[in-house]
Amino acid sequence: MIAEVTKSIVRREFKSYFASPLGYVFLIIFLFAIGYVTFEPGSGSFFLMRQADLSSFFRYVPYLFLFLVPAVSMRLLAEERKSGTIELLLTMPVTEAQVVFGKFLAAWLFVAVALAGTFPLVLTVIYLGSPDLGVVILGYLGAALLAGAFLAIGIFFSAISKNQVVSFILGVVFCYVLLMAGSPPILGFISTFLPKFLVEIFESLSIMNHFESMGRGVIVIGDLFFFALMIGGWLYGTILLITEKKSN
Amino acid sequence: MIEVNHLSKRFESIMAVDDISFAAGKGEILGFLGPNGAGKSTTMKMITGFILPSDGEALVCGKKVQEVPTVTKGLIGYMSENAPLYDDMYVEDFLRYAGELRQMAADKIEAGVNRVIDLCALTSVRYQKIETLSKGFRRRVSMAQALIHDPEVLILDEPTDGLDPNQKHEVRTLIRQLSGNKCIVLSTHILEEVEEVCTRAIIIAKGKLLYDGTPADLKSKSKQHKLDDVFRAITTGESVQGVNL
Ligand SMILES: Nc1ncnc2c1ncn2[C@@H]1O[C@H](COP(=O)(O)OP(=O)(O)O)[C@@H](O)[C@H]1O
Ligand SMILES: [Mg+2]
Numbered sequence: 001m002i003a004e005v006t007k008s009i010v011r012r013e014f015k016s017y018f019a020s021p022l023g024y025v026f027l028i029i030f031l032f033a034i035g036y037v038t039f040e041p042g043s044g045s046f047f048l049m050r051q052a053d054l055s056s057f058f059r060y061v062p063y064l065f066l067f068l069v070p071a072v073s074m075r076l077l078a079e080e081r082k083s084g085t086i087e088l089l090l091t092m093p094v095t096e097a098q099v100v101f102g103k104f105l106a107a108w109l110f111v112a113v114a115l116a117g118t119f120p121l122v123l124t125v126i127y128l129g130s131p132d133l134g135v136v137i138l139g140y141l142g143a144a145l146l147a148g149a150f151l152a153i154g155i156f157f158s159a160i161s162k163n164q165v166v167s168f169i170l171g172v173v174f175c176y177v178l179l180m181a182g183s184p185p186i187l188g189f190i191s192t193f194l195p196k197f198l199v200e201i202f203e204s205l206s207i208m209n210h211f212e213s214m215g216r217g218v219i220v221i222g223d224l225f226f227f228a229l230m231i232g233g234w235l236y237g238t239i240l241l242i243t244e245k246k247s248n
Numbered sequence: 249m250i251e252v253n254h255l256s257k258r259f260e261s262i263m264a265v266d267d268i269s270f271a272a273g274k275g276e277i278l279g280f281l282g283p284n285g286a287g288k289s290t291t292m293k294m295i296t297g298f299i300l301p302s303d304g305e306a307l308v309c310g311k312k313v314q315e316v317p318t319v320t321k322g323l324i325g326y327m328s329e330n331a332p333l334y335d336d337m338y339v340e341d342f343l344r345y346a347g348e349l350r351q352m353a354a355d356k357i358e359a360g361v362n363r364v365i366d367l368c369a370l371t372s373v374r375y376q377k378i379e380t381l382s383k384g385f386r387r388r389v390s391m392a393q394a395l396i397h398d399p400e401v402l403i404l405d406e407p408t409d410g411l412d413p414n415q416k417h418e419v420r421t422l423i424r425q426l427s428g429n430k431c432i433v434l435s436t437h438i439l440e441e442v443e444e445v446c447t448r449a450i451i452i453a454k455g456k457l458l459y460d461g462t463p464a465d466l467k468s469k470s471k472q473h474k475l476d477d478v479f480r481a482i483t484t485g486e487s488v489q490g491v492n493l
Contacts, residue, residue, distance in 0.1 A: 008348035012337075019336040084332035088393070091296045092349040093322035247299045 009102025070171030073154030182206030279446035
């Protein structure tokens with residue numbers, strides 16, 4: 001189903017995360033941070049709740065991803081445009097869609113590796129208690145979809161600027177807004193100038209609401225559909241953007 | 249093999265390429281001459297399908313670039329200005345990746361990589377990271393990338409720019425060696441280069457095509473056989489002593 005050339009792009013982009021220390025640094029930061037927030041002796045934590053489950057892990061994942069995922073995607077197109085290799089790539093017999101999709105998949109695979117690195121946490125929880133494995137699996141699926149949505153937003157902003165720092169900051173801001181779209185302060189703010197039905201549409205875009213609903217251990221087709229739409233929409237926007245801006 | 253009809257490109261207020269038409273066939277080495285900012289690179293970018301023309305069309309082997317861009321891109325080998333490369337890759341891996349992007353079969357890729365490494369004298373840097381290469385080697389890697397699929401059409405944007413005299417000589421020798429069954433278009437602002445390698449020369453300035461003919465004809469326009477003078481007379485429009493246009 002995926003074109004052979006897209007797979008080549010995925011392979012090369014995935015490998016390039018490990019061509020510099022950056023990829024390893026990212027993995028280490030992620031694993032340390034996730035270990036810390038899961039076992040951290042603050043309120044609602046693993047030990048305080050005396051509950052052998054991963055609820056605090058999944059509660060903190062969105063906030064960690066908020067900063068780490070745009071860092072994974074920021075270079076994808078910004079670097080190509082800055083160094084001029086975009087011209088090399090897009091004068092090969094490949095389409096913009098194959099390039100964007102391949103790069104997105106590579107980044108997603110990289111985040112999936114990071115998530116897989118948290119597996120010892122799952123083993124610990126299984127050892128200490130008897131967690132509902134269905135909830136754990138769905139939690140991971142939700143985290144992967146959340147990362148996918150953030151990456152799709154991140155790659156869009158990676159196409160906007162040649163400067164990776166600008167791409168990163170814009171990515172974080174937009175991820176934050178969509179993550180928190182359902183929270184009372186943000187809803188309260190936008191309802192001051194938007195009509196009610198638009199506020200409701202905006203609220204339905206809240207990534208957090210859909211993520212939490214998966215974390216409760218129920219698969220809702222609507223949530224899957226939401227993430228698919230989110231990823232597809234931002235990737236489509238990226239393809240249009242890069243077609244437009246590649247030569248500037 | 250290449251046909252360009254009334255090609256134009258406008259960037260906001262400036263006409264980078266203004267109604268240019270020409271054609272080039274098999275065995276030709278066509279030199280694109282012109283001062284900096286003349287529109288050479290922009291014309292090449294439209295032929296290679298990287299940017300869309302504002303007007304007119306380009307055809308490669310009879311196929312329209314705008315209608316079937318992935319087909320025409322597949323027929324061309326292209327080395328763009330400044331030879332951009334993936335610095336984090338190793339030479340061999342990069343060339344293999346170029347073959348994959350060109351959708352060559354696995355065994356063809358291996359054979360192709362070996363062939364271009366030989367052709368472009370890259371054996372000594374084969375397992376080296378691209379970011380560690382000198383300018384001359386970067387050029388050659390870029391050239392190798394453009395040749396991996398043995399294309400019918402080769403487009404080279406200032407292939408000798410920034411190289412020392414010996415490296416320039418090597419690149420020119422390679423280009424001559426490659427012609428025959430290919431159609432090669434190269435841009436340059438070095439006049440001797442045209443004389444040395446090109447079978448035909450086109451001069452453009454300010455986006456307009458001003459001359460299309462053989463380098464020898466071009467030279468004969470000056471009494472002292474000075475290409476410099478002819479070039480100056482054509483591109484500036486001023487009268488230059490000893491030149492009869
Ligand atoms: N992406 C772009 N946006 C705006 N102007 C451009 C762009 N690319 C090239 N130009 C302008 O078009 C003209 C022709 O440029 P170019 O084709 O690069 O010239 P050459 O390769 O002959 O030196 C120049 O004036 C250049 O500044
Ligand atoms: Mg140029």
